[in-house]
Amino acid sequence: MSDAIAYSTIRELGARYRSRELSPVEVTRVLLARIEKLDPALHAFVTLTPERALADARAAEEQLRRGDDRPLLGVPVAHKDIYCTRGIRTTGGSALLADWVPDVESTCGRRWQEAGTVLLGKLITHEFAMGLQFPGHRFPPARNPWNVDHIPGGSSSGSGAALAAGFVHGATGSDTGGSIRGPAAFCGIVGLKPTYGRSSRAGVLTLSWTLDHTGPMARTVEDCALLMQPLAGHDPLDPASSLAPVEDYATGLGRGVRGLRIGVVRNYFFEGVDPEIERAFEEAMTTLRRLGAEVRDVQIPSLAATHAFLLILLAEAYAYHARDLREHPELYGDVLRERFLAGALVTGAEYVQAQRIRSEICRETADVLTDVDVLATPTTPKPATPFALAHDPEFGFPRSNMPPFNITGSPTLALPCGFSSSGLPLSMQLAGRPFDEATVLRVGHAYEQATSWHTRRPAM
């Protein structure tokens, strides 16, 4: 019973609510019990909010009785712990904010609340969305439900782990260099990094202004589309927020991919890719061809300079953290402190040159997207990293397939496309034109409907 409820889709959950087969209070109680039983081994949650959850669930129940048909009514969710929650501790995964209780709510949190969701609590994040917690840290890192000796990805680590473990039906994530898509890939779930400016960052702790994105994480593409809907739209509190009109993401999901052109970016994204991931990705392209898409190879040569994005990230992160680094260095995690301090060593000229490189990557990517509708690549070059490796201070920032789409701000969806021989999830990412989340979701949904990777569950 617990598994059936925990892993139901949002649409299934809504149908069972409306047939009176299940109630939001019942589902909330089942999930709270499941978290209590399983989370001590996973550490996905940093703060549980059972009283708030039950209050939300009772309110949703009342709305359902009145015939309210909003799709997210009574849907259990949780927020990455860099999303400010009014009256609820928001730690940023850091000792610096370990007891901070904001008096503001993030715009995303408010919008999900207004959509009728049930808030189960806050999910651990890598410290300040950047630093994996090392042993001895105030907060233990989340573990991967598919294999607890591996990281769940980061920085939205708790979000990925909680969804794979069936603790919630939706979670927020944030993505500065892959922090929604990486945990989605490593945990076998779905994550959408929307277009830069599509989803508000107001009330979300900053890592790097020009690269930060907020977005939803879920277990299916349709769930992601439903969760994205209220997040999309202008927010005057976020200076980067766009006035571009918002599409209905769920409506067009079933239109299939016949006639769509998918470009496989052959340079950059296949360097050092694990053969199992490459095989799974090519099989996914075969599936999309079979469904009627035209799949062709494309090139974005300037991506060779992608790693310069780190200069932007480090300089902006230092600008945000400089005062606290000076006044409370001891409250930053080991290694993360020195990574942030590295931002003080980026010169003004280097920051500007990195932005010029970024402009070139944006221009070339936009050119390619005039010839194809969607770009496809493996999400990560390798499956989930073992903790033993990730906890080596020298591990650093391995080359990643995800920053190119933070650089361009393109809407990008990560979704499962297979499993490794050791049982770890594999993933592909689909990137689209600015504000064309709908096409990216449509391709992802068509692929998902033709495969069964998203139905596999970790043994816990």
Added chain:
Amino acid sequence: MDAMDKPLELTLEELRDRIKAAGITIPENRLGMVRKLLSDALVPVRALDTRAAKTVEPAVRFRGGRHE
């Protein structure tokens, strides 16, 4: 030509100079990690021909007499 007129690799000596200029402290056992972090990120910037690269303008845009 390397427009920044420097080797692509960030040397430990240059790193120490930058730390001194920034007025910060980085423990000796983390210098290798920081050097690699910055060095990898600097490679594409140091390889850039800055005279051929496009500018990053415009920094501001106006519409109807107001900042866009």
